[in-house]
Amino acid sequence: MNVASLGIRNIETTGERVSLYYEDRKFTNVGLHQEGQRLAAALKDLGLGPDDRAAALLPNSPELAVSYMSILSTGAVIIPMMFMLATPEVHHIFEQGAPKVVFTSIEFVDKVLEASQGLANPPKIIVVGGSGQSGTLIYEGLIDRPQTDMPIVDRAPSDLAVLTFTGGTTGIPKGVMLTQANLMAAAELGAEVVPSGPDDVGLSVLPLAHSFGMSTLFVSQLCAYPAVMLRWFTAEGFLESVQKHRVTTTAMVPTMFTFLLNYPGFDSYDLSSLKKVVSGAAALPVEVAEEFERRTGCRVLEGYGLTETMAGCVVNRVDRPRKRGSCGLAYPRTNIKIVDDDDRELAAGEDGEICVQGPMVMAGYYNSPEFSGEVLRGGWLHTGDIGHLDEDGYLFITERKKDLIIRGGFNIYPRDVEEVLYAHPAVAEAAVVGMPSAEFGEEVKAYVALKPGASATDADIIAFCQERLAKYKTPRAVGFLDTLPKSLVGKVLKKDLREMARREAGVADQ
Numbered sequence: 369m370n371v372a373s374l375g376i377r378n379i380e381t382t383g384e385r386v387s388l389y390y391e392d393r394k395f396t397n398v399g400l401h402q403e404g405q406r407l408a409a410a411l412k413d414l415g416l417g418p419d420d421r422a423a424a425l426l427p428n429s430p431e432l433a434v435s436y437m438s439i440l441s442t443g444a445v446i447i448p449m450m451f452m453l454a455t456p457e458v459h460h461i462f463e464q465g466a467p468k469v470v471f472t473s474i475e476f477v478d479k480v481l482e483a484s485q486g487l488a489n490p491p492k493i494i495v496v497g498g499s500g501q502s503g504t505l506i507y508e509g510l511i512d513r514p515q516t517d518m519p520i521v522d523r524a525p526s527d528l529a530v531l532t533f534t535g536g537t538t539g540i541p542k543g544v545m546l547t548q549a550n551l552m553a554a555a556e557l558g559a560e561v562v563p564s565g566p567d568d569v570g571l572s573v574l575p576l577a578h579s580f581g582m583s584t585l586f587v588s589q590l591c592a593y594p595a596v597m598l599r600w601f602t603a604e605g606f607l608e609s610v611q612k613h614r615v616t617t618t619a620m621v622p623t624m625f626t627f628l629l630n631y632p633g634f635d636s637y638d639l640s641s642l643k644k645v646v647s648g649a650a651a652l653p654v655e656v657a658e659e660f661e662r663r664t665g666c667r668v669l670e671g672y673g674l675t676e677t678m679a680g681c682v683v684n685r686v687d688r689p690r691k692r693g694s695c696g697l698a699y700p701r702t703n704i705k706i707v708d709d710d711d712r713e714l715a716a717g718e719d720g721e722i723c724v725q726g727p728m729v730m731a732g733y734y735n736s737p738e739f740s741g742e743v744l745r746g747g748w749l750h751t752g753d754i755g756h757l758d759e760d761g762y763l764f765i766t767e768r769k770k771d772l773i774i775r776g777g778f779n780i781y782p783r784d785v786e787e788v789l790y791a792h793p794a795v796a797e798a799a800v801v802g803m804p805s806a807e808f809g810e811e812v813k814a815y816v817a818l819k820p821g822a823s824a825t826d827a828d829i830i831a832f833c834q835e836r837l838a839k840y841k842t843p844r845a846v847g848f849l850d851t852l853p854k855s856l857v858g859k860v861l862k863k864d865l866r867e868m869a870r871r872e873a874g875v876a877d878q
Contacts, residue, residue: 369522369523369524369525369549369552370440370441370443370520370521370522370523370548371440371548371551371552371555372437372438372440372520373520374555374586374589375400375401375404375437376401376520377589378397379398379401381566381592382566382592384396384398385397386594387594387595388400388430388433388594388595388597389594389597390430390596390599391599395430397592400430402515404434404438405438405441405516405517406510406515406516406518407434407435407438407507408438408441408442408518409513409516409518410510410511410513411438411439411444411469412518414468414469414505415468416439416442416444416468416469417442417443417444417521418442418443418444418523418527419444419445419528420442420443420444420468421444421445421446421447421465421466421467421468421531422435422439422445422446422447422467422468422469422470423447423448423449423461423462423469423470423491424436424439424446424448424470424471424472425449425450425451425458425470425471425472425476425577426451426471426472426476426496426577427451427473427575427599427600428572428575428576428597428598428599429473429599430597431471431496431507432576433576433585433597435471436448436582436585440529441521442521443521443523443527444468445528445529446529446530446531447461447465447530447531447533448530448532448576448578448582449461449533449577450575450577450578450778450838451472451473451577452840453838454835454836454837454838455479455482455483456483456836457837458480458483459482459484459485459486461533462483462484462487462490462491464533464543464734464735465531465533466489467491468489468491469491469492469493469494470484470493470494471494471496471507472493472494472495472496473495473496473497474495474496474499477498477504480493481493481501481504492505494506494507494510496508523548524548525547525549525552526547526548526549526731527547527548528545528546528548529547529548529550529551530544530545530546530550530579530582531543531546531734532544532546532579532675534675534779542736542739543733543734543735544675544676544733544734545730545731545732545733545734546678546730546731547730547731549727550678550727550728550729550730551583551586553678553701553726553727553728554586554587554678554679554680554728555583555586555587555589556590557680557699557700557702557727558583558584558586558587558680558699559587559591560699561683561685561699561700562617562683562685563686564587564591564616565593566592566593567593568591568616568617568643569593569594569595569613569615569616569641570584570593570594570595570615570616570617570618571595571596571598571606571610571613571617572584572585572588572595572597572598572618573598573600573605573606573618573619573620573624574601574619574620574621578649578778579675579678579679580619580621580648580673580679580680582678582679583678584619596609596613596615601620603627603628603631607628607634607637607639608637610637610639610641610642611638611639614641615641615642616642616643616644617642617643617644617645617646618646619645619646619647619648620645620647621777622647622650622652622809623650623775623776623777623807623808623809624777625647625656625660626656626806627807628660629656629659629660635663639664639665639666642664642665642666643666643667644667644686645660645666645667645668646669646670646671647668647671648670648671648672648673648679648680648683648777649679649774650774650776650777650809651695651765652670654692654693657670667686669683669686669696670683670694670695671683671684671695671696672696672763673728674749674751675730675779676730676743677724677728677729677730677749678728678730680699680728681702681704681726681728681729682695682697682698682702682763683695683696683699684697691758691760693764694758694763694764695764695765696762696763697761697762697763698726698763699728701726701727702725702727702728703724703725704722704723704724704757704761704763705723705748705757706718706719706720706721706722706755706756707720707721707723707750708720709721714756716756716758716759717756717757717758717759718756719754719766720754720755720756721750721754722751722753722754722755722763723748723750723751724749724751725747725748725749729744729749730749732744771801771862772802773801773810774802774809774810775802775805775808775810775811776809776840777809778840780812780840782800782862784837784841785800785812785814785833785837785841785842785843786798786799786800788832788833788836788837789814789829789833791832791836792816792824792828792829792832793819794818794822794823794824794828795816795818795819795822795824796816796818796819796820797816797851797852797860798814798815798816798817798852799814799815799852799860800812800813800814800815800843801813801815801862801865801869802866802869803844803845803872804869804870804875805873811845812841812842812845813843813844813865813869813872814829814833814843814845814846814847815846815847815848815852815868816846816848817848817849817850817851817852826845826846829843829846830842830843830844830846845872847868847872852865
């Protein structure tokens with residue numbers, strides 16, 4: 369087994385055809401596969417082989433997709449990385465994941481070079497569009513070699529394929545270990561629950577560094593339909609692509625729906641080709657979904673999943689009734705149950721922790737056997753999310769992990785931000801919560817108490833964070849308190865802060 373074989377299966381399904389549109393370029397499935405073989409040969413020459421790790425810090429591009437498949441072809445493990453990460457965050461991932469090779473682009477190579485400093489075994493850096501920066505290799509030079517028939521290294525289903533760093537289900541940064549079987553199941557079951565075929569046209573707007581975006585890449589390979597890829601999402605780019613290429617299917621996060629619906633001239637585009645849109649990564653308001661369907665004529669299929677399930681495990685179906693407010697039914701070969709604090713299964717309609725069992729569930733957290741055992745106890749992934757199943761098996765999310773902030777579909781763990789806030793010389797106490805946002809769903813709100821005699825403005829605090837965090841993690845607002853609210857045992861009462869943030873945002877308490 370090797371997920372890289374999906375590229376060959378794609379060619380066998382349709383023969384040679386255009387499979388990717390990117391900016392003003394067209395790529396055939398055969399051409400991409402051949403480029404991937406040449407790149408895999410180059411990676412092998414660089415010493416990359418089974419169980420080694422290779423990172424990719426790139427915006428969406430054909431080269432990123434080819435890099436993923438080439439890494440897998442050698443038997444190595446992908447470490448996907450958001451290009452928005454700050455240098456210290458990149459360095460941390462390099463320390464933990466120890467990649468032998470890193471792919472990046474010309475605009476981010478300086479960040480990667482800086483993040484590689486101080487490592488015992490710094491990675492070889494491959495730059496797409498590079499111009500010979502000292503200590504780097506040029507992507508285009510590596511693939512400028514005779515065509516080779518590079519065999520795909522066979523892997524066991526349980527072998528690691530992707531190591532993606534996330535906060536896990538508790539907010540503690542961990543490497544989620546996804547196996548070959550996890551990725552193949554995500555592709556096969558994703559194609560089964562949201563059927564597509566060679567006559568469809570996809571639109572790739574999610575970052576391929578996100579598990580949701582990566583899963584759509586594998587689904588499109590398996591279903592053998594051509595896709596339009598955007599470097600990153602813009603409302604104009606989305607609308608123009610749907611109209612020009614007659615896109616039939618895509619996947620988005622809730623913020624994208626909001627941007628589109630509020631885009632001037634939205635209704636002037638011909639979106640009649642669009643048939644189905646999968647929504648995930650955060651809760652999609654019912655009103656937003658219904659308005660998008662009304663104005664486009666497509667079907668919005670909301671789902672639920674985590675990085676630990678390769679982004680999916682529950683989704684609404686085209687051929688099944690939809691229940692207002694539900695994220696749908698479990699994937700085939702997947703079980704969902706709701707448990708109380710003692711792991712006792714609850715009856716339909718009762719709220720409790722959502723637990724998942726199925727072929728997409730991760731192998732565990734990297735180098736964290738005790739933590740993995742706790743989260744995967746009893747053979748079930750304990751998500752930390754709260755919800756209930758109805759009598760027909762439809763899942764309803766009541767509330768998600770309370771401390772987790774989801775901004776535009778990206779998970780933000782308060783601890784990451786709080787650690788930076790506590791490093792500020794004027795800050796005595798700090799806590800971070802989500803603040804309601806019409807644009808992004810939630811924004812990061814920081815509450816701080818200053819040290820006696822110290823002074824700082826909200827602009828000072830935000831600027832300090834901007835130097836140390838990815839932009840999307842940086843607080844958008846700072847509240848100053850004499851002291852943070854605490855329980856009798858001294859624990860910060862984030863519930864009180866969340867209610868404060870809601871009031872300040874003009875949202876009534878729930």
